[in-house]
Amino acid sequence: MRVGIIALLHESNTFVDQTTGLQEFRDDLLVYREDVHSAFVGGHHEVSGFFEGLDQSEGVEAVPLFGARATPSGVIEEEALEFLVEAILKAIDDEPDLDGLLLAVHGAAVSQQAPDADGAWLTRVRKRVGPEMPMIATLDAHANLSQAMVDSCDALIGYRTNPHLDQHQRGLEAAQLISAILKRKCRPVMAAAFPPLAISIDRQCTDDRHWQRSTQEVDQLRHDPALLSASVLLGFPYADVNEMGAATIAIADGDPQIARQAADKMAAILWDDRQQMVGQLSQIDDAMEQCERLLAESSEDPSHVCLLDMGDNVGGGSPGDGTVLAAELLRRKIGPSFVCLYDPQAVECSRQAGVGASLELFVGGHSDQRHGEPLQLTQAIVKSLHQGRFHEDRPRHGGIVEFDQGLTAILEQGSLTVMVTSQRMVPFSSNQLVSCGLEPTQFRFLVAKGVNAPIAAYQDFCQQFLRVNTPGVTCADLMSLEYVHRRVPLFPWES
Ligand SMILES: [Zn+2]
Numbered sequence: 061m062r063v064g065i066i067a068l069l070h071e072s073n074t075f076v077d078q079t080t081g082l083q084e085f086r087d088d089l090l091v092y093r094e095d096v097h098s099a100f101v102g103g104h105h106e107v108s109g110f111f112e113g114l115d116q117s118e119g120v121e122a123v124p125l126f127g128a129r130a131t132p133s134g135v136i137e138e139e140a141l142e143f144l145v146e147a148i149l150k151a152i153d154d155e156p157d158l159d160g161l162l163l164a165v166h167g168a169a170v171s172q173q174a175p176d177a178d179g180a181w182l183t184r185v186r187k188r189v190g191p192e193m194p195m196i197a198t199l200d201a202h203a204n205l206s207q208a209m210v211d212s213c214d215a216l217i218g219y220r221t222n223p224h225l226d227q228h229q230r231g232l233e234a235a236q237l238i239s240a241i242l243k244r245k246c247r248p249v250m251a252a253a254f255p256p257l258a259i260s261i262d263r264q265c266t267d268d269r270h271w272q273r274s275t276q277e278v279d280q281l282r283h284d285p286a287l288l289s290a291s292v293l294l295g296f297p298y299a300d301v302n303e304m305g306a307a308t309i310a311i312a313d314g315d316p317q318i319a320r321q322a323a324d325k326m327a328a329i330l331w332d333d334r335q336q337m338v339g340q341l342s343q344i345d346d347a348m349e350q351c352e353r354l355l356a357e358s359s360e361d362p363s364h365v366c367l368l369d370m371g372d373n374v375g376g377g378s379p380g381d382g383t384v385l386a387a388e389l390l391r392r393k394i395g396p397s398f399v400c401l402y403d404p405q406a407v408e409c410s411r412q413a414g415v416g417a418s419l420e421l422f423v424g425g426h427s428d429q430r431h432g433e434p435l436q437l438t439q440a441i442v443k444s445l446h447q448g449r450f451h452e453d454r455p456r457h458g459g460i461v462e463f464d465q466g467l468t469a470i471l472e473q474g475s476l477t478v479m480v481t482s483q484r485m486v487p488f489s490s491n492q493l494v495s496c497g498l499e500p501t502q503f504r505f506l507v508a509k510g511v512n513a514p515i516a517a518y519q520d521f522c523q524q525f526l527r528v529n530t531p532g533v534t535c536a537d538l539m540s541l542e543y544v545h546r547r548v549p550l551f552p553w554e555s
Contacts, residue, residue, distance in 0.1 A: 061242045062123050062157055063114055063235075065096060066148055067107050067164035068181065069129040071202060073298040073377025074170055075533040075541060076134035077428060082143055084130040087483060092151065096124035105459030106198045106219075109231020110162045117239035123158065125151035131484055132377040141171040145181045149188050160194040160238045161185070163213075164231075167203020168296035175301035175545065179208025186212040194241045196234045200224065201266075202296040205307035210252045214241065215311045218291030222266045223457035223516035237288060237311075248288055251319035253308045253327035257295075257551045260339030262370060262527045262536045264294045265512040270336040274329045281325060286318045287311065292326055298376055298534055300543045305550060306330055338552050339536045341529040344388060350526060351394045351505055362504060366522040369509045371532030372431050374402075375458070378509070378534045380484040381424040382431030385507045385530060386476065390435070395475025397505040398498070400487065401435075402427075406480040410442045410469035417442045423471070423478055431532045437478070443470040443497075448481060450495035457488050457513035470496055477503065487514045490521070511536070 070080065082090075091099050100107040107127065114122040126148050130136075152158065163185070169177040186195060194214050199205070201219040209216060217234050220226050240246045266275065274292075282290050289311040295304060308330070310322035330337075347367060354363060372382030380402035389397045401424035413419050418441055422434035448468040452461060466482025479496060487508040493500050500506065500521045508514035511534075515525060529536050538552065548554060 061120050061159040063120060063160045063162055063238055064123045064125045064152060064155060064158045065107065065110050065162050066125050067096070067127040067129065068144055068148065069164060069166045070136060070169040071132040071166050071200065071296060071377060072135045072168060072170035073132060073533055074135055074300045075298055076377050078134045079172065080130055080133045080136045080140065082140040084133060085128045085140065085144065088131055089127055089129040091127045093124055096127040099127055103459055103461045104228045104455040106227045106231030106234070107164050108459065109228040110235050113232040113235020114239070117235065120239050120242060123155055125155065131486060132375055134377065136169060136171040136177060138172045141177060145184060148181070148185060152185065152188055158193065159242055161189065162234055162238055163195065163197040165197045165199055167199040167205060167209065168299055170299055170301055176206040176208055176303055179206040179212070182212040183208050194238055196238045198230050198234050199293065201294045203293050204296050204299055204301060204303040204305065205252060205254065205293050205309070206303045210250060215248045215250055215289060216291065216309050217289050218293045218309060220291070222264050222294060223513050225455050225457065225516060227459040228455070233289065246288060247314045248311045249314060249316045249319050250309065250311050251316065251323040253323040255306055255327040255331045256547060256549050257306045257330060257334055257337065258297050258304060258538060259294050259306055259337040260536060260538060261297060261373070261376065261511045261534070262339050263337045265515065270333065274333055277329050278326055281322055286313060286315060287322055288313050290322055290326065292330065297538055300545050302545055302547055304546050334551050339538065341537055342527055343529055344384065347526045347528045348388050348392055348394065352392065355394060363523040364501060364503065364521055365505050365524045365526060366514065366518045367505060367507045368511050368514065368525060368527045369507055369530050370511050370527055370536040371530035371534055372509045373511055373534035374484055374509045375486045375513045376534035378532050379427030379431060380509055381427050382509070382530065382532055383424040383435040384432040385528065386424070386478065387432060387435050389505060390474065390476045393475060394505055396477065396503050397475060398477045398493070398503040399507040400479040400481060400485065400492070400509070402484045403480045404482045407467050407469050407482050410471060410480065411445060411467065413442055415442050415444055423480055437471065437473045440471040440473045443472050445469050446496045450489065450491040452489035452491050457516045458486065460488060463489060463492065465492070468496055470498065486510070488517055490517050
């Protein structure tokens with residue numbers, strides 16, 4: 061039996077002005093057939109899990125078809141989405157002997173015309189293969205689940221952790237489930253529930269204490285042998301779409317009643333904890349004063365602090381050139397400190413000036429007006445230049461192995477080190493620093509442009525994480541964003 065493998069992954073932030081075109085997919089990942097296998101095999105991604113799981117199942121063969129991913133950003137241009145979906149449909153047409161499909165779907169893709177882009181393309185795939193072919197999709201925990209996604213698939217399986225460290229396991233789970241379906245060992249029936257709840261990004265770390273009770277209760281449900289799978293989706297708050305919010309999915313073996321009850325039970329568990337899901341919103345001044353206090357304490361073994369720049373969360377679609385925290389660190393002389401900014405122009409200036417040169421330049425703050433002014437460096441020393449490619453083979457958020465942030469310069473002014481990159485880069489691997497000759501522990505304060513995802517990469521050397529309520533398109537304060545299309549009622553706006 062032959063199972064086709066497809067991946068189309070994008071998290072679309074509708075508050076970002078810039079749209080996402082085909083080039084953004086080409087810059088990250090756009091592969092066909094065997095190249096899908098080579099891009100993912102042996103990694104920690106759910107697609108890696110698909111391949112491994114199917115390999116372990118006797119008589120089932122993986123048929124790589126298509127893979128595309130772009131770094132989270134603004135809504136997908138309609139032409140780009142059409143190109144990608146047509147490529148998927150053609151890849152399916154070219155393989156007439158498929159028995160099933162495994163699909164890696166983010167679940168929070170929005171295109172210019174389709175607020176539920178993932179539901180729309182999954183529906184087209186379902187139409188193309190007919191109602192009988194088993195289709196199982198994995199979803200990012202940040203999926204904004206839609207009924208169209210549920211209706212088009214036999215089973216949906218969401219990541220259980222944030223930072224997402226169980227992607228590979230969920231891929232394995234999907235592969236095992238489709239093998240069991242093909243061997244007629246089970247008959248999945250799915251139910252979803254949509255509690256009217258949006259979870260603030262700074263309450264979405266599933267290792268945090270306020271998740272303990274609900275995680276235990278959901279785990280207990282999973283022990284029921286009648287349930288094949290159970291998922292809690294956190295939702296992606298930065299999409300102004302009707303589907304935005306948390307959701308639950310239960311898959312039972314043959315009994316729709318059991319699936320319905322489990323999905324509803326998980327939704328009730330989430331709803332009971334809703335007060336815990338409201339943002340805490342630590343302010344910039346408070347975070348800086350805390351850093352100053354730490355700096356003033358004398359200690360033989362000083363702690364290393366990660367400042368999580370919530371408003372400029374690259375993994376949530378923001379530009380990655382926000383200067384708010386860097387400006388404060390520089391102004392208050394808090395250091396040694398580190399920040400990475402997306403700024404191709406500053407990279408080019410540094411390249412032209414050369415290593416060792418002293419520059420006066422503005423870095424960051426170019427993408428829009430919402431993430432701070434360009435930061436003026438008056439005497440920035442170009443410490444080094446790098447190709448910007450690095451590798452990560454440990455399990456990290458996103459399951460990415462090969463990274464490419466383009467030509468990169470390391471600038472130093474006073475106690476602040478600024479890494480400027482030619483491509484936007486998510487802070488999911490400490491090798492981003494190591495590959496540029498920086499030892500993470502040389503810094504006491506490191507800005508990471510994310511909220512939960514960077515924790516997996518930085519917890520090896522940071523003892524403290526401060527989530528800072530900075531302004532921007534991924535601002536943690538949901539009340540400061542203007543929603544037009546969200547559901548009503550939806551907690552925390554309506555109680
Ligand atoms: Zn996610």
